[in-house]
Amino acid sequence: MPDTIYRAAAPDTVRTAELDAFTAIYHRASGITHLVTSPAPEILAMLGGGGLTRAALLARLAADFDLPDGDEGALAARLDELVAAGLVSAS
Amino acid sequence: MGRAVSDGWLLARILRAPGEAAVLDAAGWTDLIGIARAEQMIGTLAMRLQGVAVPEGVARILADARASAEQGRVAALWEAEAARRALAPLGLPVVLLKGTAFVAGGHAAGQGRSIGDLDILVPRARIDEAEAALLAAGWEWVKSDPYDDAYYRQWMHELPPLIHRDRDRMIDVHHTILPLTARIMPDAAALLADAVPLRAEKKGGLATLSPHDMLVHAAAHLFADGDLAGGMRNLWDVHCLTGEFGVSGLTERAQHHGLWREVSRALRLADALYGGGGNAGPVDRLYLRRLTARDGWGRATRPFVRQAFYVRSHWLRMPPAMLARHLWIKWRKAS
C-alpha cells in the first residue's frame, strides 16, 4: 500500500489574516475559522496542493526549523490536528 | 389587497407564482415573511423572489435570507465531506439524504433550502463499522440514556444521533428510510444499489438516492415518519423533484417500496399547493388544512386538526402496545 499523501486545502479556498503571533484562517469549504500558530502555517505552505508523505514533511520541517529529534512527535501531532480540522486532506 | 386572514396558502401561492407578490401590501409582506420563517422556507422564498420587484425593506430581508441559506449550504456540504473522509477507509459510499442531497446534487429543491442535521444511508450490515469510524473521527453520542439508546437501536431506522465534538453538528446514520416498527418495509438494498454517485471516479465517495427514490423518501418521511411538521417544505421538495425529473416510472418504483399510497398523496398535495392542481379529494383537503395551519405571526393554528395528526403519526410509527410503553417510560422519567 502506497504511503498516504497529505495535501493542504487549495489557496483559493482559504483566506488568512496575520494577528500578531497567530494566523486566522477562514476555510471557505467549511465556513470555519481556525486560529493557528507556528508551525501550522509552515506545514500548510510546505504541503501545498502537490502534497507530501508524512515522512517527507517531517524531514523538511526538521531541517527548516533545526529541531532536535524529540520534537518530531509534536510536529506529527500538529499535522494530525490540521487533518482533523479539514485544512489538510489525507489520501 | 383585501385582508383575509393569512395562512400557509399565502406562502404556497407566492412560491407557485412569484409575480403575484406584486399585489402584496406591507401587512401582506409581513405575514408572508412570518409564515415562511415558521415553515423554515424563508430561503426558498427568497430564491423564488430573486429578480421580482419588492419593497426596499423586503429586499434586504430576502437578501439576508439568501446569504444565510448559502452559508447553510456550505456548512451542510462540509459535514457531508467530513463524513466522507471519516468513512472512506471502509470503502463505503456515503449516500446523502434530504436537504444535503438536494444541494450536493444541485437540484432545484436545494435552492435556498434550510438544512439541519446531516442524514446518510449506509448498508445495515455495516452500520456498526460506520458507527465506530464516526466515533473515531470526533462524533459523540448525544444521548447517554440507556432506554433511549436501546429504543433507537431496536426499533428505529437509524443509529441514535451523533454530534461532532468540535463542529457541534448532528449526523443521523440510517440503514433504511422508515422505522422498523412501520408496517411498510421499503427495499433498502434497492435504495443503495440504485444510488447515484456524485463523484464517479472515487470509491468511497458521496452519492444521493436516485431521483425517484428521493421523492419516495420525501413522501415516506412526510406521512409515516412525522406528524406533518415541516410538511410545506417537504411537499416543495416533492414539487421540485417532479418538475426536475418527471414521474415516468415513479408508480412502479413507489409500488416496489410499498409506498405508492403515500407517494400518490404527496403528489396530489404538492400539486394542490404548488402546481395549482385541483385533484385533491376530501381526505387530501384535511391534510391541506393541517399543512397550511399557520398565521401571519408564524403561529401554529387549528389545534384540533394538528392533534389528530400527532396521534396519527405515533400510531403509524409503532404498534399500539409499544406506544403505551414508550410514553409510560417517558412520563416516569419526567417525574
Add this chain to the structure above:
Amino acid sequence: MRHVFSVRVGPVGFRVGSDWRAPIAQLETLYAGYPKPEVPDFSVRLFAARPWRRFLRPSVMIGGDFVLPEAAPLPLAQGLLAAEMGMNLQMALGQRRYLLLHASAVERDGRVLLMTGHSGSGKSTLAALLSRRGWRLMGDEFALIDPETGLAHAFPRLVSLKNAAIAVVQAAASNARFGPLLAETPKGAIRHLVPDADAVAAMDRPATPALLLFPSYGHAAAVREVPESEVFVRLTQASTNYVALGERGFSALTGLVKAIPARAIDYPDTESAVAQVDALWGGL
C-alpha cells in the same frame, strides 16, 4: 395578535404582538420618538402559555421568528422586559446583515468608541454616562458592523440599567426619561433609560470605529494594551452571528481588529472610567 406595536431602531424594524395591553402601552410611551418600519425585519410575540393564564397569575411567554426553547416566562409586571428580551433575541439569532457585537457604542466627531465585556462590566452604564457628556449614544447592547464598509451602525434601543447602575445614571441624568422600575427580575432590578432625542434623530448615520475598550469594574485603575489575536478571539465570543455570516464575518472582524487600537481598562468607579476614556480618546 390582540395588541401590536412596531418600531424601527437604527436599521432594524420590529413588531411586537401581545396578548396584553400593558407591555404595548409601555413600549408606545418609551419609544414615542422613534419611526415605524414599513415591513418589520423581526416579529416578537408575548403570549400566555394557556388561555386562562392571560388573567390568572398572568405570565408572559416570549416567542417570535427566532426562539430559544428554554426561555422561561416572566410575570406580566415585567412584560416590558419580556419585549426587550424578545427583540434582543431576534437580533442575536436572526441578524444576518451586520456583524453583531455584544458591545455598547458612543460616537464623537464621526468616530466610534466601542465597549465590550461581560454582564456587569459596566459597558451600558458607561455608554449612558458618556451620552450625558457630549457623546452620541449609538447603543448599549449591540454594535452593528457593516461588512461592506466597516462602519458601525447605531442601534439605540432603550438602555437597560441594572441594580446599582440605576442610581448612578439617575443622578447623572436627572432630566432624562426612564421606564418603570422593574424589581426582582431574573437579573435583579432593571430600569430602562430612554435615549435622548439627538441619539434617535442621528440613528441612521453610521460612523467609523476608532477605539475598542474592554472595561472591567471593581479593580484599581489600570490600562492594558490587548494584542490583535486576543481581541479577535474575544470579539468572536462577543458576537452571536460571526459564524453565521461566514466569510463576510471574517472580513468584518479581521478588518475591525486591524483598524483600531484595543485596551482593557480596569476601574474602581465610574468617574475614573470616564477619565480613563477621556485620556485614551485624547491620545488617539
